[in-house]
Amino acid sequence: MPLFRLSPPFLSGTSRVTLHMIQLLLALVPALIAMVFFFGPGVLVNITLAITVALIAEAIMLKLRDRPLKPFLTDGSAIVTAVLFAMAIPPLAPWWLTTIGILFAIIFAKHLFGGLGYNPFNPAMVAYVLLLLSFPLEMTTWLPATGVTENSLDLVSAFQFIFSGELANGAGIDTISGATPLDVMKTQVGLSELPSYIINQPLFGLFGGIGWEWINIWFAIGGLFLIYRGVISWHIPAAMIAALLVISTATYLIAPEAAASPLFHLLSGGTMIGAFFIATDPVTASTTLKGRLIFGAGVGLLTYIIRAWGGYPDGIAFAVLLMNMLVPLIDYYTQPKVYGTVK
Amino acid sequence: MTQALGSFPGGLVLSGQKKRSTQTPIRRMPLTKILVLPLQQHIGEPAVAIVEIGEKVLKGQKIAAAEGHVSVGLHAPSSGTITAVGEHPIPHPSGLSATCITIETDGEDRWIDRQVNEDISQLSSHELRQRIREAGIVGLGGAGFPSFIKLNPGIHHHVETLILNGAECEPYITCDDMIMRERAQGIMDGIEVMQLALNVKNCVIAIEDNKPEAISAMELALASRTQLKNTKVVVIPTRYPTGSEKQLIQVLTGKQVPSRGLTLDIGIVLHNVGTAYAVGRAIKHGEPLISRIVTVTGKDVKHAGNFETLFGTPIHELLAFCETKRQAEEPFIQGGPMMGYNLAGDNLPVTKTANCILVGVDDATESTTPLPCIRCGDCADACPVSLLPQQLYWHSRSKDLEKTREYNLFDCIECGCCSYVCPSQIPLVQYFRFAKTETMNQEQEQQKSDHARIRHDNRQERQERERLEKAEKQRKRKAALAASKAAKAKKEAEAAAETQTDKQET
Numbered sequence: 001m002p003l004f005r006l007s008p009p010f011l012s013g014t015s016r017v018t019l020h021m022i023q024l025l026l027a028l029v030p031a032l033i034a035m036v037f038f039f040g041p042g043v044l045v046n047i048t049l050a051i052t053v054a055l056i057a058e059a060i061m062l063k064l065r066d067r068p069l070k071p072f073l074t075d076g077s078a079i080v081t082a083v084l085f086a087m088a089i090p091p092l093a094p095w096w097l098t099t100i101g102i103l104f105a106i107i108f109a110k111h112l113f114g115g116l117g118y119n120p121f122n123p124a125m126v127a128y129v130l131l132l133l134s135f136p137l138e139m140t141t142w143l144p145a146t147g148v149t150e151n152s153l154d155l156v157s158a159f160q161f162i163f164s165g166e167l168a169n170g171a172g173i174d175t176i177s178g179a180t181p182l183d184v185m186k187t188q189v190g191l192s193e194l195p196s197y198i199i200n201q202p203l204f205g206l207f208g209g210i211g212w213e214w215i216n217i218w219f220a221i222g223g224l225f226l227i228y229r230g231v232i233s234w235h236i237p238a239a240m241i242a243a244l245l246v247i248s249t250a251t252y253l254i255a256p257e258a259a260a261s262p263l264f265h266l267l268s269g270g271t272m273i274g275a276f277f278i279a280t281d282p283v284t285a286s287t288t289l290k291g292r293l294i295f296g297a298g299v300g301l302l303t304y305i306i307r308a309w310g311g312y313p314d315g316i317a318f319a320v321l322l323m324n325m326l327v328p329l330i331d332y333y334t335q336p337k338v339y340g341t342v343k
Numbered sequence: 344m345t346q347a348l349g350s351f352p353g354g355l356v357l358s359g360q361k362k363r364s365t366q367t368p369i370r371r372m373p374l375t376k377i378l379v380l381p382l383q384q385h386i387g388e389p390a391v392a393i394v395e396i397g398e399k400v401l402k403g404q405k406i407a408a409a410e411g412h413v414s415v416g417l418h419a420p421s422s423g424t425i426t427a428v429g430e431h432p433i434p435h436p437s438g439l440s441a442t443c444i445t446i447e448t449d450g451e452d453r454w455i456d457r458q459v460n461e462d463i464s465q466l467s468s469h470e471l472r473q474r475i476r477e478a479g480i481v482g483l484g485g486a487g488f489p490s491f492i493k494l495n496p497g498i499h500h501h502v503e504t505l506i507l508n509g510a511e512c513e514p515y516i517t518c519d520d521m522i523m524r525e526r527a528q529g530i531m532d533g534i535e536v537m538q539l540a541l542n543v544k545n546c547v548i549a550i551e552d553n554k555p556e557a558i559s560a561m562e563l564a565l566a567s568r569t570q571l572k573n574t575k576v577v578v579i580p581t582r583y584p585t586g587s588e589k590q591l592i593q594v595l596t597g598k599q600v601p602s603r604g605l606t607l608d609i610g611i612v613l614h615n616v617g618t619a620y621a622v623g624r625a626i627k628h629g630e631p632l633i634s635r636i637v638t639v640t641g642k643d644v645k646h647a648g649n650f651e652t653l654f655g656t657p658i659h660e661l662l663a664f665c666e667t668k669r670q671a672e673e674p675f676i677q678g679g680p681m682m683g684y685n686l687a688g689d690n691l692p693v694t695k696t697a698n699c700i701l702v703g704v705d706d707a708t709e710s711t712t713p714l715p716c717i718r719c720g721d722c723a724d725a726c727p728v729s730l731l732p733q734q735l736y737w738h739s740r741s742k743d744l745e746k747t748r749e750y751n752l753f754d755c756i757e758c759g760c761c762s763y764v765c766p767s768q769i770p771l772v773q774y775f776r777f778a779k780t781e782t783m784n785q786e787q788e789q790q791k792s793d794h795a796r797i798r799h800d801n802r803q804e805r806q807e808r809e810r811l812e813k814a815e816k817q818r819k820r821k822a823a824l825a826a827s828k829a830a831k832a833k834k835e836a837e838a839a840a841e842t843q844t845d846k847q848e849t
Contacts, residue, residue: 002709002710003672003709003710004672004673004674004707004708004709004710005674005707005708005709005710005770006674006685006710007684007685007770007772007773008680008681008682008683008684008757008759008762008772009680009681009682009708009759009762009763009772010674010676010680010681010683010685010704010707010708011357011514011680011681011704011706011707011708011759011763012708012762012763012765012768013355013763013764015721015764015765015766016766016768017714017717017766017767019766020719020766068712071712071714072714075714077717115715116714116715116717117714117715117716117717117718117767118715233720233724282717282718282719282720283717283718285718287718287719287720287723287731287733288720288723288731289723289724292720331731331734335731335750336352336723336729336731337729338602338728338729338730338751338754339351339589339593339599339600339602339727339728339729339754340589340599340600340601340602340603340604340728340754341602341751341754342599
């Protein structure tokens with residue numbers, strides 16, 4: 001016989017943290033399939049490794065902090081962090097890269113701040129930025145998408161490479177790796193190439209990079225599912241996409257010789273995973289309605305600024321962390337008018 | 344006249360669970376041997392017993408008198424003998440006991456003489472209020488605020504609109520629904536009285552759209568009343584907590600009651616439809632408030648329904664009458680599942696505020712260890728008052744009372760929407776109640792210490808003043824003494840001088 005709560009309200013809705021996390025993972029599945037299709041099964045190895053390390057780290061930290069294991073290990077938050085992180089890093093990232101990243105995310109970014117609900121910064125993005133700053137080479141070594149080259153790395157060889165750093169034929173990663181479309185765009189615009197010319201290269205597809213555009217679309221579809229299910233609200237993704245669209249359209253119209261098209265920005269790099277899965281992390285995002293709009297717009301704007309004028313090809317992680325810092329301020333100044341205080 | 348309805352932010356669409364108790368008409372709960380009547384069944388000062396042990400009383404006879412302004416009297420619900428005046432457990436969230444009058448009924452149910460008034464237009468509004476007060480009428484929606492006060496706007500306020508609250512938005516409760524279905528004419532009697540007492544221009548009867556029978560019964564009754572041309576039935580969407588005073592006003596008028604103000608401040612007075620019925624009975628038929636309609640429902644109640652129950656009837660007898668199998672570990676609720684409270688036991692009397700006894704909530708919330716707040720903001724989206732429960736929770740938890748007040752804690756109506764939607768299952772309302780009580784205690788402490796300080800300051804001032812006065816007196820006395828001494832010396836000197844001159848002259 002269960003014990004019942006004896007204080008009002010005696011009823012509760014069906015919303016549960018764990019249920020949110022499960023739906024979030026489900027919403028990632030289409031994009032994951034697309035990633036495997038375009039970049040091979042490496043991401044699956046990364047995810048498995050990341051989840052394992054995350055759960056171990058979580059358990060150790062809970063033990064050290066004298067917190068109950070079961071409710072926190074099963075809340076799904078560590079798994080979500082692990083999966084998002086593993087999907088953000090290159091598909092053939094070496095095992096130690098993933099391990100360092102996850103340990104840093106769970107131990108430093110999450111538990112040292114107080115665990116679930118108390119971390120001011122998105123743990124997956126903290127880890128991502130740490131690795132990007134410390135191991136820029138490994139973090140930018142992407143594979144060209146299927147359709148660009150014939151890369152037929154199977155699960156076994158992906159596994160082998162991730163753990164040994166060598167391909168089956170003994171060759172290094174640089175024999176098969178290549179730059180990402182955002183990378184190419186940034187470098188070549190820097191060399192005064194015209195974006196309209198750059199996108200004719202084989203790496204580029206209809207709107208963005210081959211493969212990347214589809215992955216982004218599937219992330220967006222997963223995100224719409226989350227909005228439909230009420231797991232996330234529409235405010236942050238809408239504001240972020242709108243801001244990115246506005247500024248990229250403006251620069252595209254003003255200086256088409258130096259700016260990529262708005263659609264290229266929407267469907268490249270981490271735009272959609274950022275908009276629907278990263279920036280919407282409730283713990284680290286703004287909570288008021290107006291605040292969410294400002295937060296989302298800020299992420300979109302900063303992402304563009306970093307992509308176009310900053311030192312890195314993509315800016316989602318930096319943009320999210322920078323906006324995380326502003327959350328207390330945004331929330332404070334966007335409090336809704338309480339009933340009876342409106343004149 | 345159709346008028347666009349307003350709405351309030353947030354709120355919930357809940358499963359009503361009202362069918363279970365609306366299948367049979369209102370039944371009368373049989374007279375029980377013992378009736379236990381708490382002296383306080385209303386907000387304000389408790390009434391004072393005016394009967395003694397052993398005294399025989401008649402049905403409707405006053406047995407306790409109002410004490411102070413915010414108070415009403417109490418009447419014997421049936422004829423019998425007073426057997427005790429003393430402590431007895433009362434329905435209360437903390438399971439308290441309080442002074443109660445116990446009547447052993449004689450089964451005759453003999454009334455006192457009742458004064459029937461067919462023509463109420465001859466009565467002044469003051470007279471009406473006085474009679475409503477004498478009849479012991481309080482708000483029957485659940486809060487129990489003395490009704491005569493809410494019929495007395497005073498000289499500083501003008502009442503534009505009287506709102507009759509028949510929303511009954513909480514799940515399970517159907518006493519207002521049933522009284523509107525079956526006793527619409529009686530409610531109209533009461534509305535006429537209230538309109539006379541308040542002298543209002545407009546009157547609105549608000550009913551949620553999940554009560555079609557009540558709506559048509561009320562519309563039918565209204566159509567037969569020539570005096571109630573200014574009154575209309577307004578059907579409002581079913582959404583919790585639309586029956587809450589402030590939210591109902593927002594839905595009907597689009598206006599907001601000022602924070603920590605009164606509905607009177609915007610020219611509106613609200614009464615529950617059950618209260619209106621009681622007012623009608625009191626003024627037209629001379630019957631004081633001695634019973635009410637109680638919904639008894641829940642999955643453990645075999646014969647759920649609405650029961651006209653005398654005050655003081657032990658709840659366990661009412662439950663036995665409905666064949667209830669109460670499970671010890673389940674919540675046992677007075678009121679609804681959202682805002683009601685758990686009763687400590689069933690040897691408690693039915694009181695004026697007992698609108699519903701709920702035994703067995705379907706899908707009751709299990710008691711789990713809440714997860715931490717993940718700041719999802721669902722609570723803020725659900726809050727009908729536009730508070731930020733996640734911030735309030737944060738500050739209540741850390742006992743930062745100053746901050747909770749900054750985040751408008753005292754505008755929280757404790758509707759429970761935030762707790763309902765919380766994915767971490769945090770009992771938010773509990774935290775807010777705690778913070779409210781804590782703040783009020785601190786304020787009281789502060790007042791006490793302020794008083795003490797002022798007293799101390801006054802005392803010091805007085806002592807200082809007295810000391811100064813004393814010193815002044817002393818100084819004056821000294822001066823006077825010195826002056827008189829000097830005068831004396833002078834005199835002596837003069838006298839001496841005179842003698843001298845005399846001597847010289849001689």
